Amino acid sequence: MEAVKGILTLFGEASGLRVNYAKSSATILHGDPDAAATIAHVGCKTADLPITYLGIPLTLHRPTAAQLQPLIDSVAARLPTWKAWLMNKAGRLALVRAVLEAIPVHQLLAFAHPPKKTLKQLEKIQRGFLWAGHATANGGHCHVNWRHVCRPLEYGNLGIRDLERASLALRLRWLWYTRTDDNHAWQGLDLQFTPEERALFFTSTTMVLDDRLTTVFWVDRWLQGQSIHEIAPALYQCIPKRRRKARTAAEALTGNAWARDIQGVLGIHEIGQYLMLWQAVQRITLTNEPDQMLWRWTANSTYTAQSCYLLLACPFVRQTWHAILDWTRIPVHPPHNEPSLTDWWQRTKGRTPHALRKGLQSIAMLVPWMIWKQHNECVFDNARPSIEALVDRIKTEAKCWAQARAQGLRVVLPTSWDVH
Incomplete structure (x- = not known):
């Protein structure tokens, strides 16, 4: 703790942002019994989970709707009261798109699967203000089905973001950066993603094989825009699960080491797919350039949250x-x-x-x-x-x-x- 305290002191001297330990707190995660005494020696208090950091509730489990209630309250607090009656629907639409749907973005980036109750409450506030000018609206106020309202402007709708789709589109940026940028401080951490997020990311990306160092041989879509799971599904089932995710293309193509990953009894279908894969691998030409991951839904092949959302909302x-x-x-x-x-x-x-x-x-x-x-x-x-x-x-x-x-x-x- 003395080392941590020394680092914070150096940071304060360099930036002018000095730590006030009386207003700070520390949280123990799987610590020893003496950790509380050490924290008290530093001069800050001990706080138990869940805690809030930069507006995000931190907990060992998935956040509950009750823990996200401050987010709903902050959105509701942005609603004008008597001024709403002076605004026409175009003005209320502009406020919904510029303010109400922008406030949850920070939380949507962080949570893998926000509670549906929270998303429904946020949509209820947006819907009520757009159609009725206050936080709630009954069926008589709503002129158009909300799913149609949330479709893009270019399709003749109002372009309000669907929060569930927006959350999924925003979360894919972490998968993209994990595969394309090694300079982030969190690179190498075991980030958790839902099967839906991984499936969408897999469908939306392809790999250009060059130096083979970052391409995962059995999983990525590097062979004529397809993965081996798509080309040879029966053969893919003969590969141990740990080997599928760990074998890079550089390792697999060196001395045709990928063939030694195959285990179990091979039938006619597996042998046919093995021979087809062998011929396809032999035709691969390589360079010394780094492997490239391509995003299929933009002209420059780079991920954007907007392109991902349009795909989901199309x-x-x-x-x-x-x-x-x-x-x-x-x-x-x-x-x-x-x-x-x-x-x-x-x-x-x-x-x-x-x-x-x-x-x-x-x-x-x-x-x-x-x-x-x-x-x-x-x-x-x-x-x-x-x-x-x-x-x-x-x-x-x-x-x-x-x-x-x-x-x-x-x-x-x-x-x-x-x-x-």
Whole structure:
């Protein structure tokens, strides 16, 4: 403790920010019985968890809704009282977007999975102020479903952030920095992420293999934009779990050490996938440049919270395009804000590899046609819209087109689809 006290003294002399021990507190985490006496010798008091630091409640477990109640109170305190009646809906919308939805950002960055009760209470305050001018609003005040209100402006909605989606998008920045920046003080700590966060991050990133030092061989999407789990799922199950996460591409490709990771009895499917993977690995060309992680949803391939949120908030059609283009591995962006589909096609075909252009042309005809059929079924047959069902129907129809000699689709469809 004397060393810590000396460091704080040097910090105060260098910055002018001197520590007032009488107003400070220390918290013991798994300490020995003599720790309290040591803290008392320093001159500060002892505080038990949970405590609040920089506005964040610190606890050994997931924070409860009661511990986050000060956040709700701070948002509610920002509501104008009598002035709200003098503001029209456009003014109240501006205040919601600039103030009420900005206050929780600090907490959303820190918590892996905020309590749904807290998010609902925050949304209730935003909804009430927007429609009624105070903290609560009943059904008669609400003019539009809140999920539609939270969609982006470019889709004709009000652009208020959905807090649950915003929390997920903000949390992905820690996964991004963990893989792309070694200069942070917290680098190397065992940060905890939910399966949903890891799945979204995996879907949104690819690796460019160069010096192989940062790419995880069995997990990352480095082989033609796919992971080995996607290319050879049966073979992947033969790899011990600890080895999957620890084996870098540099270690695996040195003397084909990856082959020695395979354990258990191999069947016909595993052997076929092993031979396919062996051939794909032998065609890899390497350089001395560092490995690069690419974010799929921005032009410069760098993560932004806005691009991640737009992905989560995109409507039915955009999600369908994303799913089909990802399935066919055509490296283009889906239609977005173009005046017409023809304009998108004219802009995109020049950026598409020549071998994939016919496939993209077929996809550009097939996807809108299937979306139109789904629209008609919903309007005239009262069918329920389902992205998963529509994507499956598009895949089945694409297979039929390929079997009917649509040469472009035969090139872009996954090799696991027997269309040849």
